[in-house]
Amino acid sequence: MAQIIDGKAVSAAIKEQVRDEIARDGIKAGLAVVIVGNDPASRVYVNNKKKACEFCGIQSFEYALPEETTMQELLELIDTLNNDKNVNGILVQLPLPEQLDEKAVIERISPQKDVDAFHETNVGKIMIGNYSFLPCTPAGCMELIHSTGISVSGKECVVIGRSNIVGKPMAMLLLHENGTVTICHSRTKDLAEVCRRADILVAAVGKPNFVTADMVKEGAVVIDVGINRLENGKLCGDVKFDEVSEKAGWITPVPGGVGPMTIAVLMKNTLTAAKLQK
Numbered sequence: 001m002a003q004i005i006d007g008k009a010v011s012a013a014i015k016e017q018v019r020d021e022i023a024r025d026g027i028k029a030g031l032a033v034v035i036v037g038n039d040p041a042s043r044v045y046v047n048n049k050k051k052a053c054e055f056c057g058i059q060s061f062e063y064a065l066p067e068e069t070t071m072q073e074l075l076e077l078i079d080t081l082n083n084d085k086n087v088n089g090i091l092v093q094l095p096l097p098e099q100l101d102e103k104a105v106i107e108r109i110s111p112q113k114d115v116d117a118f119h120e121t122n123v124g125k126i127m128i129g130n131y132s133f134l135p136c137t138p139a140g141c142m143e144l145i146h147s148t149g150i151s152v153s154g155k156e157c158v159v160i161g162r163s164n165i166v167g168k169p170m171a172m173l174l175l176h177e178n179g180t181v182t183i184c185h186s187r188t189k190d191l192a193e194v195c196r197r198a199d200i201l202v203a204a205v206g207k208p209n210f211v212t213a214d215m216v217k218e219g220a221v222v223i224d225v226g227i228n229r230l231e232n233g234k235l236c237g238d239v240k241f242d243e244v245s246e247k248a249g250w251i252t253p254v255p256g257g258v259g260p261m262t263i264a265v266l267m268k269n270t271l272t273a274a275k276l277q278k
């Protein structure tokens with residue numbers, strides 16, 4: 001039976017470190033969160049980010065814009081936030097309504113305030129291993145892997161998913177720690193066979209119960225990034241938890257695994273941004 005990797009505990013420890021450093025060094029840090037439209041899931045994320053800011057002693061500025069916001073209005077707000085000395089980090093909650101060009105919006109954020117690390121400058125820096133911020137979800141997954149005490153070095157690592165937000169940067173972080181990394185996607189042949197090679201398996205697919213026990217090596221570390229809402233309203237990951245937990249060595253639950261880590265790393269990145277901008 002797998003040991004459960006407790007994302008709530010690991011994320012709480014990170015937030016406490018951020019809170020203690022802010023209090024100890026009298027650091028003034030501010031995070032602006034921009035939300036456009038009425039997506040209920042985005043609303044929940046934004047509220048959680050606000051709560052985490054309060055806990056850490058980070059000032060939070062929330063900008064809730066209407067669904068019909070234009071590109072010009074959003075870019076003007078980002079310019080204002082880029083120039084606001086009280087704002088150290090800017091986060092635009094994705095997805096954005098259709099009329100807004102996500103790529104152009106991300107590129108408008110000052111790379112020094114891009115606490116999500118989505119700006120191409122920061123993506124490039126991550127690629128060459130010279131970065132200030134790491135993208136929140138993959139960095140959170142790395143913290144969870146570290147919490148097992150298992151070293152990534154030399155391990156077979158398989159990441160399912162190649163999005164710019166999760167899959168690709170996740171693979172890069174595993175590579176930085178000397179894992180032997182394979183990235184899988186919808187065109188991968190013999191996916192189960194590739195996954196069975198993994199000492200560390202990261203699922204970022206967005207399909208409920210996609211990873212089954214026959215895809216998992218005995219004793220593997222399984223990190224489930226997926227957040228899927230079932231018809232009955234319950235959240236579930238990409239990994240079929242009941243059967244995979246019988247076979248894996250370590251596993252993250254959903255909820256309570258990767259989810260809380262993303263926000264904890266966001267707090268850490270905002271503190272880093274405040275220190276860099278000082």
Ligand code: NDP
Nearest residue numbers: 137161162163166185186204205206225226227258259262
């Ligand atoms: P995307 O939809 O952008 O990417 C999904 C990836 O899965 C794609 O690369 C796709 O391949 C691949 N894929 C889809 N079907 C298959 C298949 N049958 N076999 C192999 N690969 C497949 O999703 P994201 O990366 O943005 O998110 C992934 C999941 O993680 C979602 O559930 C999301 O909600 C969750 N998430 C959780 C976060 C957290 O804080 N815990 C934060 C961000 C995301 P292809 O490229 O070929 O289409």
